[in-house]
Amino acid sequence: MTNDTTVKASTRRDIVKYGGAVVGGGLLAGCTGNGDPDTPEGTDSPDETSYSVEMSPVGDVTLEEPPTDVFTHFPWFADMATALGQGDSINNVWWDGTASTLEYFTSDLEGVDIPWRDETESYGFTKEQVYELDSDLHLVDPAWVTTQDNWTRADIDEVTNNVGSWLGNYYSNFHATPPDDWADGYEYYELWELFERVATLYGEQSRYEALASVRENMLETIERERPPESDRPTVAYLSISTDLSAIYLLRLNAPGYFNAHSRPLGAVDAFGDEQWDGAFKQIDMEALLEADPDAILALWTVTDAVGFEAMVQNLRDDPAGSELRAVNNDRVYVQGTRWQGPLMNLFQMEMTAKQLYPEQFGAWPRYENGDTYPVFDESERLFDHQRLADIINGDI
Template sequence: MSDDDLAHEAPTRREYVKYGGAFIGGGLLAGCTGQPDTGGTPTAASTDTAAVTETGTQTEQGSYTVEMFPVGEVEFESVPESVTTYSMAWADMVVSLGQAEKLQTDRLSGPTLFYDRFDIDYDMNWPPLWQDGGMPKEVFYEHDPDAFLIDPNLIQAWDDNWEDADVEEIESNVAPFFGCMNRRFRNEWQQEVGYPERAPSMLEAFEKVGAVLDERTRVEAWLDLHEDLQSELQSRIPDDPETPSIGLINSGSSPESGEFYVLYLEDNGYEMKPYRDLGLVEADAFAGVETGQYGLTDYETLLEVDPDLILVHWGITTGSVTFGGDGAFDAEQFREKFVAPMENDDVGSQLTAVQEGRVLPGPTAEQGPLVNAFQTELTARLFYPEEFGELDLDAPLDVSEEKQLFDRQRVADILDGNL
């Protein structure tokens, strides 16, 4: 398929009207104008005096551009000194680049479990972007960053008060938007705008953020670490593993009321990356099982499927502020919320995973390079404890040095800039 064919498959966000709605015009897909996708390498600025620098294409005035779906080519007057994001994954990208002090967000409590190991400090005392069922435009002015690492399509999908004119107003008066909702692609608006085909992967998005923040050397260091981790992982996965069947439920499930929200390992997007990297997609016990809206199901269906292992998506961050904790994983809180109700239910108590004590916390959905490194190791330990180390719920990230998949000191060095 040619670039022109791709360009006409989906409209830009400025042609996108409303969630699931119609489109205006038939212009080109943002970020797809016949030029190849160059990963984290910024695109050429439209000026005769442009010069390519390590940051990207830079004009005599010092500005540069970076291109990414769905926002297209975005110009930055200088390297941002402050960034606002709603996504903890995109925040983790900034943290991974050693730039945590630039973050303006209230939503970093989940990764505390991972960040405390490196004494990473960040300011969470910023007004939340999500307030009273929407994202009031005024709070974007209040943050006043140099860049919003947020997908403007997501804002318009979540808040009907936002229109293209509002996005343009914020871009004009405050800062550009540079983000992509690439965690999952279930929504109708994502399907219609071409996210499954065009959205960057976690690492591709990380390269883009690295280009924006002029951190190419740190990006390369993380890519090398990720490659080494994946190589080590693949070399140690048993040749003929007896992989248990997996029942993945969202942490929004309520075992006490018998309501469970099923997730599918085959879903694309970065939230299922640890399962894909471990080759676990085919172990999904719910593959092909009919469920209700948002994967809603009940104890009876769970028992019919009867997975060997029930994993709670986002479970490893049960101790986050979202769940009333301080950010550290709380094994007792996890048990009270998810395990005990199953044990006390007439049908739930018959589940194999419940009887064998295999209702366990799964990875969080939000992850950049740093969190993903720990979560890949965590997921490996959930399935192959003899090879990768037993999981201690009181210290879920602790593993002996000989069992580790990656060098913690190397992570610390990257964060500190000792490259």
């Protein structure tokens, strides 16, 4: 027996069919049936011309047409929309003061801009804001939303019924633990698995496949050319304040999209298999000196959040920092953010490969505050930048 339930929006949008046992107890239970007794034989059923995906924790989401007004909060979804040539569909995003980061990485891509930069908002959002924007789709994990003030599962259901569907999977970031109410059956995805589902709802499968091919070619190059593990550097992936007052350790090779650019490089984590809860672990300079990595990847340093040049100078002036091998060998490197979508992922992987394996992939140039992404000759690129721009601009 099947259960085919269509949720009708009370706005101008006749959104969605929402299947699966998903967002809230009152929404839907069971699976979506394909059989429609009112569909004559020999004609297409509605499902055959729809835009449909399945993803935890929301289950099945089907749109009748590609979305043109899309609400999101975390910027990796805005990055995805930009990669698909749909950046102007984003009507809301939190970008925590680092909107320039994606512009830094894409500065050399002709015809590619960040149209949602002016749509950035402060952290968090209210149900009233969601209603006011009246979006076709909400690219936010409802499990995460219910951890925020004044949001319940009943609110999630209400927005689904009256405005538009939710799609997101926040806790795939580093395979974090979702809220108890959502933990049963919660699945984890890699960045490009999330991206493929978003592309499907936009009706941009061909563009996704072309972008995925660019990435696969780079992964093959890295796999083929990187040195054997015994010759790879030890690396500390850190968030360091400019004045060194706070040092936080991140995982280098963990599963999840926070490490989508560093994990494929297979460098050796200077802190080994050390475990902790949360995305970061605070450490002091003595702990860093004890690990004494060959190289340091310093998060947020191509953003306005950290002054890279001042931070490096402070490391050189610090009694313990000045003894670090990475400091003495000039191997403290800039990084972007962990909030990466597919575009930032491509560039950060190329950048980090050059930083960690300069003999194999060409050296990363010295960074000065305010720089844009270096313009490499074609022979020095790990992926085809022009092909990437062409795909984004519609030449698939």
